[in-house]
Amino acid sequence: TWAASPGANAVEVSLCAWLAAQTGLPSSAGGIFTSGGSMANLTALVMARDRKLGHDSATRARGVVYISDQTHFCIKKGLNILGFFPEQIRVLPSDAMGRMKVPELREAIKNDVQELKLPFLVVATCGTTNTGSVDPLDEIADVAESYDMWMHVDGAYGASVALCQPRRHLVAGLARADSLAWDAHKWLFQTYGCGIVLARDKLHLKATFTTTADYIRDLDIQDERPNLLDYGMELTRPARHMKLWFTLQTLGLDTLSSMINQGFMASELFEQELRKMPTWEIMSSASLAILTFRYHPDFRSGDELDRLNESISSELLENNIAFIATTKLGGAVCLRACMINNMITDRDIREICIALDETAESLSSKV
Incomplete structure (x- = not known):
């Protein structure tokens, strides 16, 4: 009161x-x-x-x-x-x-x-x-x-x-x-x-x-x-x-504004880097610092792709690389990155993309 x-x-x-x-x-x-x-x-x-x-x-x-x-x-x-x-x-x-x-x-x-x-x-x-x-x-x-x-x-x-x-x-x-x-x-x-x-x-x-x-x-x-x-x-x-x-x-508001904007810039850079990698598919473009994507090599389809992307998410977390959760869009399992940590750097993003690709290739032969 x-x-x-x-x-x-x-x-x-x-x-x-x-x-x-x-x-x-x-x-x-x-x-x-x-x-x-x-x-x-x-x-x-x-x-x-x-x-x-x-x-x-x-x-x-x-x-x-x-x-x-x-x-x-x-x-x-x-x-x-x-x-x-x-x-x-x-x-x-x-x-x-x-x-x-x-x-x-x-x-x-x-x-x-x-x-x-x-x-x-x-x-x-x-x-x-x-x-x-x-x-x-x-x-x-x-x-x-x-x-x-x-x-x-x-x-x-x-x-x-x-x-x-x-x-x-x-x-x-x-x-x-x-x-x-x-x-x-x-x-x-x-x-x-x-x-x-x-x-x-x-x-x-x-x-x-x-x-x-x-x-x-x-x-x-x-x-x-x-x-x-x-x-x-x-x-x-x-x-x-x-x-x-x-x-x-x-x-102050100016600093807080910059911290929020950092999330936008991080997700946009992440999308740019993923688009350079031919086996990765953007499911939804960066919007309000959220990006969805999935590993999609030509030789995989359907349930195999779903299981593979779920395994990629688990492996990244298990190895303390990144927490990139899974969700479903259009019935397909995909990865979802929420980039609102304002301390993430451009170098971090590029290293995560490399780790994503390496993890996906390694798991692809096992799933």
């Missing part, structure tokens, strides 16, 4: 307002810090439900949510927690770059309206887990506005690009969000426990989560001294925001 911890609360309110401004959200925006991206997303889902469907059970039963096949699984998990059934969730296809297809979104909403459903929420992603793709946020916002829907953006990974001056244009559509989830432990270099949920109008958070117990009413004095227990699910909360505040005070 403000009365119990005015200093920490003042910093949290100020920092959330500053972060919102960096994304282009209006001065009415604000939010709170959460335990992570999943809780930030869940908080936003509760707010969207209450703002658009109210508290009538029959109305809620008609509600429909729209996500893509690249949406993080915590969204479905959150919707399940809130009591939504699978038949109330539309999973839309993504394009070759992993972005939500807007024509399919329009068509799905149109069909649901004709069936007397209530489309109320579309969840867009800024920085998908697989490929680092950014959904067409402005186009999705246009659709949402035309149907009076809530647009939530899961920017747990990608929202940090708003603080990177050379690249912030890539996430300009964040300014259209009704709510935004952000996770500072991903690309703002914080330890765990540093999620953020922002609302276009912070009073929507308050309307959703305000409590009425008499023993805390002395706290709610005026808007400039809010009780943040009324802005989210938690009552007792640690000062999660202080580490990010100290980081910004110590490094």
Whole structure:
């Protein structure tokens, strides 16, 4: 509460307002810090439900949510927690770059309206887990506005690009969000426990989560001294925001911007080096510092290639060379490199590429 911890609360309110401004959200925006991206997303889902469907059970039963096949699984998990059934969730296809297809979104909403459903929420992603793709946020916002829907953006990974001056244009559509989830432990270099949920109008958070117990009413004095227990699910909360505040005070925005940009440059160099190697295939070009690729010699195909690329990932980790995980794109196993460690050098990247090729050739004869 403000009365119990005015200093920490003042910093949290100020920092959330500053972060919102960096994304282009209006001065009415604000939010709170959460335990992570999943809780930030869940908080936003509760707010969207209450703002658009109210508290009538029959109305809620008609509600429909729209996500893509690249949406993080915590969204479905959150919707399940809130009591939504699978038949109330539309999973839309993504394009070759992993972005939500807007024509399919329009068509799905149109069909649901004709069936007397209530489309109320579309969840867009800024920085998908697989490929680092950014959904067409402005186009999705246009659709949402035309149907009076809530647009939530899961920017747990990608929202940090708003603080990177050379690249912030890539996430300009964040300014259209009704709510935004952000996770500072991903690309703002914080330890765990540093999620953020922002609302276009912070009073929507308050309307959703305000409590009425008499023993805390002395706290709610005026808007400039809010009780943040009324802005989210938690009552007792640690000062999660202080580490990010100290980081910004110590490094400054220019340094942080350069650190984020380093991830872009590293992934772009990695892609350039891989394209020089004929047995390697780029599955998705570098996007928000994420690159997917696979070893693909002409004499291998299908399941053999999948097993080979899985073995390459395991071998690199076992030999303490690099942690390059696997994922699937288009049904094929591939390698995924997330290059947000700002300490990685060009030399490191070239050495990793050499190690990749040597490891692949060595394993190719065994798999």
